[in-house]
Amino acid sequence: MAIESSCDDTGAAVLRGRQVLSNEVAGQSVHEFYGGVVPELASRAHQSNIVPVVNAALNKAGVSKTDLDAIAVTRGPGLMGSLLVGNSFAKTLSLALNIPIIYVDHMRAHILAHFIDDGSPTPTFPFLSLTVSGGHTQIVLVKDELEMEVLGTTLDDAAGEAFDKAAKILGLGYPGGPQIDKLAKTGDAEKFHFTKPRIEGLDMSFSGLKSSFLYLVQREMKADPEFLNKNLNHICASFQKTVVDYLISKVSKAADQFKVDKIALAGGVSANSYLRTSLQKEANLKGRAVYVPKFEYCTDNAAMIGIAAHFMYNRGQFGRLDEQPDPRLSFTHS
Ligand code: KG4
Ligand code: ZN
Numbered sequence: 001m002a003i004e005s006s007c008d009d010t011g012a013a014v015l016r017g018r019q020v021l022s023n024e025v026a027g028q029s030v031h032e033f034y035g036g037v038v039p040e041l042a043s044r045a046h047q048s049n050i051v052p053v054v055n056a057a058l059n060k061a062g063v064s065k066t067d068l069d070a071i072a073v074t075r076g077p078g079l080m081g082s083l084l085v086g087n088s089f090a091k092t093l094s095l096a097l098n099i100p101i102i103y104v105d106h107m108r109a110h111i112l113a114h115f116i117d118d119g120s121p122t123p124t125f126p127f128l129s130l131t132v133s134g135g136h137t138q139i140v141l142v143k144d145e146l147e148m149e150v151l152g153t154t155l156d157d158a159a160g161e162a163f164d165k166a167a168k169i170l171g172l173g174y175p176g177g178p179q180i181d182k183l184a185k186t187g188d189a190e191k192f193h194f195t196k197p198r199i200e201g202l203d204m205s206f207s208g209l210k211s212s213f214l215y216l217v218q219r220e221m222k223a224d225p226e227f228l229n230k231n232l233n234h235i236c237a238s239f240q241k242t243v244v245d246y247l248i249s250k251v252s253k254a255a256d257q258f259k260v261d262k263i264a265l266a267g268g269v270s271a272n273s274y275l276r277t278s279l280q281k282e283a284n285l286k287g288r289a290v291y292v293p294k295f296e297y298c299t300d301n302a303a304m305i306g307i308a309a310h311f312m313y314n315r316g317q318f319g320r321l322d323e324q325p326d327p328r329l330s331f332t333h334s
Helices: 029-034 039-061 080-097 106-115 159-169 176-184 207-223 227-258 273-286 302-314
Strands: 002-004 010-016 019-026 071-076 101-105 127-132 137-142 148-153 262-266 289-291
Touching: 002 080, 002 302, 010 039, 010 302, 019 039, 019 302, 029 039, 039 080, 071 080, 071 106, 071 302, 080 101, 101 106, 101 302, 106 127, 106 137, 106 262, 106 302, 127 227, 137 227, 148 227, 159 176, 159 207, 159 227, 176 227, 176 273, 207 227, 227 273, 262 273, 273 289
Parallel strands: 002 071, 071 101, 127 262, 262 289
Antiparallel strands: 002 010, 010 019, 127 137, 137 148
């Protein structure tokens, strides 16, 4: 069984080998009102969700607690209060059932979601992962299930965060990514232009783009208070194109530099329809293969924690009960 509670979704999944028997997730609508995740409220919601979500995962899988061989949990990165709920629960289960505990890195788990046995094609090693979520933006060289190297990372905001902040400026709800994606479908992506971040190498930056976006909206609204009503779809399409083109240019550069012809998307932003189609188009031109996990394995979920734990279990990488969650857990090399 795997548990994920790093941010605002409480997830529990049961896996047998690489097969997902159940993958339950309880979202937290409490944050919508604030336009972002409120850590204290997230911890409280995890506390009320975790028992029902775990029970639902066991019921759906048709297994009882005593059938479990190991318990996996996200160790970090994430919000400390949220992580503590999942970690305390997992430790208790490990102790009560006398089964090993496996602490999983959330970022690696996003990448390993590709190895869930669901009939979709699995990348072979080595491949590049473009991991894009609400908290992180990384280009990772994946050498095998456990050996990974971060080639580039954002120096400030994450790509998903950029979507969420832009949506907030536009008065759209949280999370903003899916709403911008939807509105962008009918918009003209060439209508507005934003200052593109200029960062050398494979690192990235999104905070300047957010400011450029804010200034444009403020300036236009001053000139015409109806600006947003008239241009919401265009501004969403233009912003989305700027972020996505930037991500693709970086990952494409990494693919050339490291001579890797397989690119895998991971993290919540990989649900973005324009990112998926543009990356595929670029890959077709360059003779590369693109891999995208099933939608439910892109956003935060416990099945990805389970698949990462599966590989760790096979190598005997178990945790101790006195270990702490790590909100800033990160890797540059494995
Ligand atoms: O991986 P995830 O569920 O959680 C984190 O680990 O952060 O990613 C959530 C992020 C949010 O920022 C959300 O706005 C973004 O993924 N997102 C999208 C889309 N769906 C989710 N961004 C752009 N387009 C989407 N369709
Ligand atoms: Zn995530």
